[in-house]
Amino acid sequence: MQPMFVRNTWYAAAWEREVGDGLIGVTVAGEPLAIHRRVDGSYTALHDACPHRKLPLSMGRVHGDVVECGYHGMRFDGSGACVAAPTNGTVPPGVAVRSFPAHARYGLVWVWLGDPVLADPATIFEVRHWGEPGWGCTVGDDMVVACHHGYITDNLLDPSHVAWVHPASFAGAGTDDTPMEITLADSGVTVWRWLFDTPPPPFYAPYLPFDGNCDRKQQYEVRYPSHALITAIFTPAGEGGEDRPLHPDAFVMDSYNFLTPVDERTTRYFWFQMRNVQADDNAVSLQFAASVKAAFAEDKVVLEAVQRGIDASTTPIINLRSDTGGVRFRRRLEHLLEAERAR
DSSP states (O other), X not given: OOSOOOOSSEEEEEEHHHHTXXXXXXXXXXXXXXXXXXXXXXXXXXXXXXXXTOOOGGGSEEETTEEEOXXXXXXXXXXXXXEEOTTTSSOOTTOBOOEEOEEEETTEEEEEOSOGGGOOGGGSOOOTTTTOTTOEXXXXXXXXXXXXXXXXXXXHTXXXXXXXXXXXXXXXXXXXXXXXXXXXXXXXXXXXXXXXXXXXXXXXXXXXXXXXXXEEEEEXXXXXXXXXXEEEEEEETXXXXXXXXXXXXXXXXXXXXXXXXXXXXXXXXXXXXXXXXXXXXXXXXXXXXXXXXXXXXXXXXXXXXXXXXXXXXOSOOOXXXXXXXXXXXXXXXXXXXXXXXXX
């Protein structure tokens, strides 16, 4: 994995609830940022270092729409321009910090590190059914995973791993060896498959609105550079299959996964789930949230060990058939990185 990241994209930087009325410091793709909320509710992201002695601005204070350095009181507006330098009398000519487009959506603050002219909020990853009646949503959560985000996208584009990493939650008959279909698009790679007439896996069984065996679709769509939509569909046995109308009792859960690189060996993993059953039952939302976090913690253990193993290895890694989606994703991502370097 190369130590560089796509910059012309929206990354989830923080939850809005984290920011509150103060300043927080985060690192996105190697860029330290100080984020705060303006009086009108919009957000500012500034390079997190005062030009004077490089104290992080996130250690300072907010005065309305202005950020004040906690060392000597230099102040910066939302554009990054210095508007006050108390110990200097006047503002030194041309002093500023870099600012980055920031936008709030789905309870997250998204930032754009690349060319600001290209920063269209309409291109933030769309969440289907957000706010729609009949769809429940878990409270978003996150974890820091000590590995390159590319190993997480590899993991997401290989659903067969659930048979061994998640035997008590997502696994089930056929998850170990049923071949995947692969769909390629300009936006990313999708791997998917239907599993027919199998017992429902432990994670989903309590919530299915029907009894008996099921037909199950696993679909993992990862978009460049590092965001994913995992869709799980369950129908009564004999009612599933591609290009068929969705059964009235079908259970659908969309899991949104936003992988934000911190550096080449650290990723902050944000997520939440949308579901079409028991939408208004907060207890169910809490159960889903706890179960998902426990399952993702299993991934964290494996992925951090993979990073350590690859870092220490003196022999080549190999690819299996189940790696096809991840390999194709990585190749296309390399082309996107080369295109950005060439600009």
